[in-house]
Amino acid sequence: MEAAKMASPKSAPKDAQVMAQILKDMGITEYEPRVINQMLEFAYRYVTTILEDAKIYSSHAKKSSVDADDVRLAIQCRTDQSFTSPPPRDFLLDIARQKNQTPLPLIKPYSGPRLPPDRYCLTAPNYRLKSLQKKVSSTAGRITVPRLSVGAVSSRPSTPTLGTPSGQAVSVSAKVGAPVSLAGQRFTVQIPSSQPAGKSATPTTPTVQNVLINPSLIGPKNILITTNMVPPGAADPNPLKRKHEDDDDYDAL
Amino acid sequence: DRQTLVAVLQFLRRSNLRESEEILRREARLLGDDLGGNVATVATSSPGVAAVAAVPPGKGEARGDCGVGPSSGREPRGVGSPVSSPSSKITHSGDVIGGAVAVEDQPDVSAVLSAYNQQGDPTLYEEYYSGLKHFIECSLDCHRAELSQLFYPLFVHMYLELVYNQHESEAKSFFERFHGDQECYYQDDLRVLSSLTKKEHMKGNETMLDFRTSKFVLRISRDSYQLLKRHLQEKQNNQIWNIVQEHLYIDIFDGMPRSKQQIDAMVGSLAGEAKREANKAKVFFGLLKEPEFDVPLDDEDEEGENEEGKPKKKKPKKDNVGSKSKKQDPNAPPQNRIPLPELKDSDKLDKVMNMKEAARRVRLGPECLPSICFYTFLNAYQGLTAVDITDDSSMIVGGFADSTVRVWSVTPKKLRSVKTAADLSLIDKESDDVLERIMDEKTASELKILYGHSGPVYGTSFSPDRNYLLSCSEDGTVRLWSLQTFTCLVGYKGHNYPVWDTQFSPYGYYFVSGGHDRVARLWATDHYQPLRIFAGHLADVTCTRFHPNSNYIATGSADRTIRLWDVLNGNCVRIFTGHKGPIHSLAFSPNGRFLATGATDGRVLLWDIGHGLMVGELKGHTDTIYALRFSRDGEILASGSMDNTVRLWDAVKAFEDLETDDFTTATGHINLPENSQDLLLGTYMTKSTPVVHLHFTRRNLLLAAGAYSSQ
Secondary structure: OOOOOOOOOOOOOHHHHHHHHHHHHOOOOOOOOHHHHHHHHHHHHHHHHHHHHHHHHHHHOOOOOOOHHHHHHHHHHHHHHOOOOOOOHHHHHHHHHHHHHOOOOOOOOOOOOOOOOHHHEOOOOOOOOOOOOOOOOOOOOOOOEEEEEEEEEOOOOOOOOOOOOOOOOOOOOOOOOOOOOOOOOOOOOOOOOOOOOOOOOOOOOOOOOOOOOOHHHOOOOEEEEEEEEEOOOOOOHHHHHHHHHHHHHOOOO | OHHHHHHHHHHHHHOOOHHHHHHHHHHHOOOOOOOOOOOOOOHHHHHHHHHHHOOOOOOHHHHOOOOOOHHHHOOOOOOOOOOOHHHOOOOOOOOOOOHHHOOOOOHHHHHHHHHOOOOOOHHHHHHHHHHHHHHHHOOOHHHHHHHHHHHHHHHHHHHHHHHHOOOHHHHHHHHHHHHHHOOHHHHHHHHHHHOOOOHHHHHHOHHHHHHHHOOEEEEEEHHHHHHHHHHHHHOOOOHHHHHHHHHEEEEEEOOOOOOHHHHHHHOOOOOEOOOHHHHOOOOOOOOOOOOOEEEEOOOOOOOOOOOOOOOOOOOEEEEOOOOOOOOOOOOOOOOOOOOOOOOOHHHHHHHHHHHHHHHOOOOOEOOEOOOEEEEEEOOOOOOEEEEEEOOOOOEEEEEEOOOOEEEEEOOOOOEOOEOOHHHHOOOOOOOOOHHHHOEOHHHOEOEEEEOOOOOOEEEEEEOOOOOEEEEEEOOOEEEEEEOOOOEEEEEEEOOOOOEEEEEEOOOOOEEEEEEOOOEEEEEEOOOOOOOEEEEOOOOOEEEEEEOOOOOEEEEEEOOOEEEEEEOOOOOEEEEEEOOOOOEEEEEEOOOOOEEEEEEOOOOEEEEEOOOOEEEEEEOOOOOOEEEEEEOOOOOEEEEEEOOOEEEEEEHHHHHOOOOOOHHHHHHOOOOOOOOHHHHEEEEEEOOOOOOOEEEEOOOOOEEEEEEOOOO
């Protein structure tokens, strides 16, 4: 962008000339041409806001016209709101004295990456998964067709690990990265009960538990795998049910 | 206190409040007119007097309004604030001259009273000032230079006084008449002042408020001071004397008055010079001892001695990485003065690499100048606002006005992020190259862009172990990024205003940031609040640097001073004045003894930290100096500036032959030799790229960075 020449007096409107003169008085000699437009826009917006506020104050005080006091009040309120200035010096000296009295904390050795507690970091996931509160009837003898809906609850580097939604053998490893602590979470995975009739060679894995996830407790690097267990045993109602659960699954939160 | 009591008694008597006077006198057990000594320091008791003065029920007519009110509207004052007399004014109606209210037979009390009558008569301010001007101009040559220092602070304080008391027209004419007399280096301040015409303008301007409440320091020799005092006290109007007492701190020294040249070198800051006691504290400027550890004598492939495959005898060689002497350097801080992180294995490997590179380092000197390699940022459209390079020169980061932070790899090795957690569990943790295996090849690229800030990024800093990157921005936060995952880890909120600079400590873990709120803060990566707050500057902190031993922090500010702070207790141990513009670059010498600073006035100033003195001035640049760096062994100082040049200066010569005899250290006088030309070793011009960053590699190759600007 080229350094600006000042707007030529012949073509610029009066306001722009005034603004150019102000810039010159303040010692600013080089500026892009759109600076004048930005300054004019700011000035116009500011004055309009102040005058509108002053009108409100004036009508509140049941005055017939806006006078200087109203404008002064409007300016003061706006300044406190939009144009805050840094704290005054004695306040800073005071808090500095307080802060500087505490000795420097000792550094624990061998503590890995030294970061503040998790709630002050930006490492938590910034989305929540809808929790599934499904009761699973664990009647044996039904052919279960598990479907996996996998949600990855991890934020750091790991992309979600998708367990392959295979039909039969689901070796779901609720694998969570080693460094993560699962303290305070109930995190269990539903695994389909074994298929009867020798469909697969997988041994029976009778662990059937409810998946109860409290999303707010999920910490970093957790991999959440939920399985949607739909026993397809009962013929007709089940496909419908499954569909219902389908919709349920993809319902927006 | 006694003086004020006497003053109040006089006041009551003059107001014909005989009964109140009697009661007060009885209570104070004063008999007769006890007028006591000299002009009192009225400061501390003024709130009390304000209360008492409100007691005599408004003798409305003669005394106008007992305008004690204004004190409440002021900014909250700390308890220890020495300046409080403006806070209680007894406004006299009409044009009664404050000092001249002096009841003729009681001059001392009138002086006390006039202290409460600060505004005096606005129309007479011009007279006072020109009277003083005349006196100073007629004084002896040797005293004139020193007394001329009074002009600027007096001018500003009188002007601000007029503005504060809402005498707009008088203020304007006062300004018109005298602003041309001031020194040229104060012109920027005067321009700001000229726009402050109403009391409301002052409220938002913290710098001006600080200026009003802090004392401007002047160093004057005893002879000149006596002269001044005699002149001001023999005149009946003590207005100027009051202002001098209230707003100026005169540091008197015994000795020869200084010449104009000496004075010009040291003045220029917003708070005058530094008091001599400010620079007397002991500073541990030595370096910390490097830990010793075994360095395996490893294969020197290039040597090629054992190419035949003969088994090399690998004898572990005990190598003193640190100093050879067993004695503790008296100027070095104790190892455990501040807690520092312990060395990890990767750090030890780093140190070994460092040593090996150091062995191959080029020794620089006037005959052997470094080669300069310039990294130009193209297509930045004037948006490049910060640059940093890692210590081993492998990565370069740029902070931009569009709030992005971009990291490039400068070596052929690309930037990779670590694999995901699932993949990580699959690798063999015991293998030798596990550090390579954790990296995900799919994410290899030369450039990584980090998004997160919501304002231009004004400062960036790599951690010494190259695992973290800091960036600070106009949005008031400092962000910590991981260079292994290239994501943001923490946002440190504390400054609520733009943060202008940040830097990691040379040992990692701590970092410092400085911003628009006039303070610098010390943080540790694992605390979400700052550990130390360094408050004291009058204007924005624009530049922050750690000392090589990590025990001190230097901050340069827009109030044109540099302060050195102790990390242990947050005290300011040094104040360096002399620059005539905001400071934008700081560099510590590798041996920790000296500090080089660059500002918008185009000069590089050199300071001896131990003695607290200016030891050199390097003139040559014509525009702001944004980059300063000492070579690895401290032989060469490189400076880069907005005038598109890089200049190399002979640091060894600049620091030798320091005359630091007792007289110099006692009075703080310096006689700077005019040797800038001798010290300049070379000027290297870029076509039209201002230099934003300088970095000496471990082998003393100079890297420079800047953004190409087409105008």
